[in-house]
Amino acid sequence: xxxxxxxxxxxxxxxxxxxxxxxxxxxxxxxxxxxxxxxxxxxxxxxxxxxxxxxxxxxxxxxxxxxxxxxxxxxxxxxxxxxxxxxxxxxxxxxxxxxxxxxxxxxxxxxxxxxxxxxxxxxxxxxxxxxxxxxxxxxxxxxxxxxxxxxxxxxxxxxxxxxxxxxxxxxxxxxxxxxxxxxxxxxxxxxxxxxxxxxxxxxxxxxxxxxxxxxxxxxxxxxxxxxxxxxxxxxxxxxxxxxxxxxxxxxxxxxxxxxxxxxxxxxxxxxxxxxxxxxxxxxxxxxxxxxxxxxxxxxxxxxxxxxxxxxxxxxxxxxxxxxxxxxxxxxxxxxxxxxxxxxxxxxxxxxxxxxxxxxxxxxxxxxxxxxxxxxxxxxxxxxxxxxxxxxxxxxxxxxxxxxxxxxx
Numbered sequence: 001x002x003x004x005x006x007x008x009x010x011x012x013x014x015x016x017x018x019x020x021x022x023x024x025x026x027x028x029x030x031x032x033x034x035x036x037x038x039x040x041x042x043x044x045x046x047x048x049x050x051x052x053x054x055x056x057x058x059x060x061x062x063x064x065x066x067x068x069x070x071x072x073x074x075x076x077x078x079x080x081x082x083x084x085x086x087x088x089x090x091x092x093x094x095x096x097x098x099x100x101x102x103x104x105x106x107x108x109x110x111x112x113x114x115x116x117x118x119x120x121x122x123x124x125x126x127x128x129x130x131x132x133x134x135x136x137x138x139x140x141x142x143x144x145x146x147x148x149x150x151x152x153x154x155x156x157x158x159x160x161x162x163x164x165x166x167x168x169x170x171x172x173x174x175x176x177x178x179x180x181x182x183x184x185x186x187x188x189x190x191x192x193x194x195x196x197x198x199x200x201x202x203x204x205x206x207x208x209x210x211x212x213x214x215x216x217x218x219x220x221x222x223x224x225x226x227x228x229x230x231x232x233x234x235x236x237x238x239x240x241x242x243x244x245x246x247x248x249x250x251x252x253x254x255x256x257x258x259x260x261x262x263x264x265x266x267x268x269x270x271x272x273x274x275x276x277x278x279x280x281x282x283x284x285x286x287x288x289x290x291x292x293x294x295x296x297x298x299x300x301x302x303x304x305x306x307x308x309x310x311x312x313x314x315x316x317x318x319x320x321x322x323x324x325x326x327x328x329x330x331x332x333x334x335x336x337x338x339x340x341x342x343x344x345x346x347x348x349x350x351x352x353x354x355x356x357x358x359x360x361x362x363x364x365x366x367x368x369x370x371x372x373x374x375x376x377x378x379x380x381x382x383x384x385x386x387x388x389x390x391x392x393x394x395x396x397x398x399x400x401x402x403x404x405x406x407x408x
Contacts, residue, residue, distance in 0.1 A: 035071060035080045035343055037062075037333075038101030039111040040122065045089025050114045050322055054137055057319070057326020058082055058111050060310055061334075064299065071334050074341040087113055091121035098122040102129045108343050109134075111330055112151075114322070116140030116158075116188075123151045132345050132352070135370075136329035137322060141191065144369045150345070152352055152370040154328045154361060155288045158188060159195040161377045162236065165262045165286055166199045168379055168391045169234065172402040176233030176259055179205045182223055182247070183238030183264075185212035192238035192264040200236075208232050217243060224250040227258075238264045245275045252279050252407040259403035260284065266321060267380060268387030282404035285387065286377040289324040289361055292389045292397050293378065297359035299331055306360050328361035335364075 039058055042051030062082045070077035083105050087094035094113050101107045102125070110126050110133040112119050119138030126133040127148045135143070135153045139161070144153065169176055179200045183189035190212065197207055209230035213223055224247065227235065235258040237244050244263055251257075267273070267285030276283075293303045300306050306327070310319040319327075332355065337343060340351035356365045363374035379391035381401060388398045 033078065035073075035078050035109070035337070036105065036107040037080055037082045037109045037111055037330075038085075038098065038105060038107035039082055040085045040087040040094045040097035040101065040113055041111075042089040042114050042118070043084075043086035045087075047089040047114045047118075050137070051087075051089070053320055053322040054114050054326045055084060056314060056317075057136075057323035057328075058330055060313055060319075060323070061327045061330035063313060064309075065334065068299075072338050073343060078343070082111065083107060087118065089115075089118070091118045094118045095121040095125050098125040098133075099129075102126070102131050107131070108345065109333060109348075111326070111333075112136065112138060114138075116143055119143060119151075123148055126150050130345050132333065132348055134329035134333050136325035140188070144371050148370065149368075150349060150370075152329070152332065152366055152372075154332050154364060154372050154375060155325050156375040156377050157371060158191045161286055161288070162192060162196045162238075162262075162264055163199055164377050164379050164391055165236070165284060166196065166203055166205075168284075168400065169205070169260070170203065171391075171393075172400060177206060178208045178230075178232045179234040179236065180209040180227055180230055180232035180258070181207065181236045181238065182209075182211045182213065182227065184215040184217070184240070184243055186215045189238040189240075189264070193236075196236050196238065196264075205234070213243075215243075217246075220247045220250050221254075223247060224254050224256055227251065228254055228256045232258050234258055234260045234262070236262050236264070241265060241269060241272055245272060248276055248279060248283075255407070257404075257406040261404065262286075262379075266387065267382050273382065273385065273387075278408045280382045281385070281408075282401050283382050284390075285380055287321045287380060288375070288377050289321040289328075290378045290380060290389045290395070291319075293360070293362065293395050295358050295360055295362050297331075297357065297361075299334065300327070300360040303360050324361055328359055331359050331361070332364055335359075 041055050066079045070079035085097040112133050112135040114137045116138040119135050133151045139158045141157050141159045262284035266287035291307050296302050336348050336352040340347040365374045380387040381390045390400045
């Protein structure tokens with residue numbers, strides 16, 4: 001009897017301690033004089049480069065907000081403190097650190113990691129604790145089909161990224177009639193390829209060839225030969241930078257010259273331009289943000305202001321679409337907190353769903369799944385050795401060159 005009583009007492013004490021800790025954490029969040037925000041991002045590992053760019057986007061926003069006295073919450077301003085950890089580019093590590101940020105560091109909000117794979121692991125944690133996570137660099141559609149209520153992405157999802165490029169085809173003189181789609185057999189390329197094929201068929205284009213080559217292929221001559229035989233007007237490549245460079249060089253060798261070649265990534269990447277040289281001319285790519293965008297909004301007036309002030313803060317470094325997306329995600333969180341007049345996550349979520357505004361990054365209007373339904377990509381074309389925005393027309397810095405010049 002005594003033993004059972006002792007076990008019950010210990011269990012009750014453990015429960016009371018747990019509940020007490022939870023209550024204390026809640027009380028701390030309710031009474032704190034600053035807003036604690038957590039960010040487990042990849043500072044080492046496979047995504048280290050992208051993780052640092054994303055962190056810089058967050059850090060830019062943190063300094064901007066604090067230099068202005070903080071975020072306006074009701075009738076007072078509260079400074080923000082972003083607590084960073086390195087998730088080592090590992091989903092399990094990021095999930096563990098996210099839980100630590102919430103349960104030990106007492107953060108009220110999360111600025112998410114790089115990559116959809118890692119964000120899928122962390123989203124389950126933030127959902128468990130009802131802590132809002134901004135996921136600017138996690139654009140896999142599947143993440144937003146799980147019924148989560150506390151994740152929000154300000155960038156266009158993977159399945160819609162190529163839509164502007166396919167829409168552009170209808171605007172050129174003597175529009176193309178046939179299309180081919182090629183890319184490695186991997187999660188994101190497959191999402192891009194499936195969505196591109198569906199959109200192309202809806203636009204009345206005839207799909208004359210599709211292929212999924214093995215990821216990491218060192219020889220793509222068979223793909224290039226098949227493309228030469230199918231002779232498409234348009235070729236869409238859904239692969240990564242390195243395999244796309246290899247395929248373009250192979251197409252150049254075999255003198256395969258579609259009227260338009262487009263990629264599911266930003267063609268302004270230095271590695272891409274340097275590797276291809278003159279062969280990169282007239283190639284198209286998509287990106288979720290470009291410095292030429294003319295959207296305007298609060299806190300950061302426009303893209304020109306963003307570039308100028310970012311370079312001052314980071315010793316002349318030019319912001320990328322990754323850094324801009326990070327800043328945009330944090331900025332959307334700020335606007336929702338100010339609209340809610342509270343740091344209560346439930347109230348902030350309600351306010352987030354009511355946002356219908358514009359920032360330097362683009363229009364903001366989230367649906368219940370946390371997807372910005374007004375977000376869209378920008379199409380750029382390599383002209384004169386540089387990636388120039390050409391679509392949509394409202395932000396075009398130069399007219400579209402179509403058909404492209406044959407490879408040199």
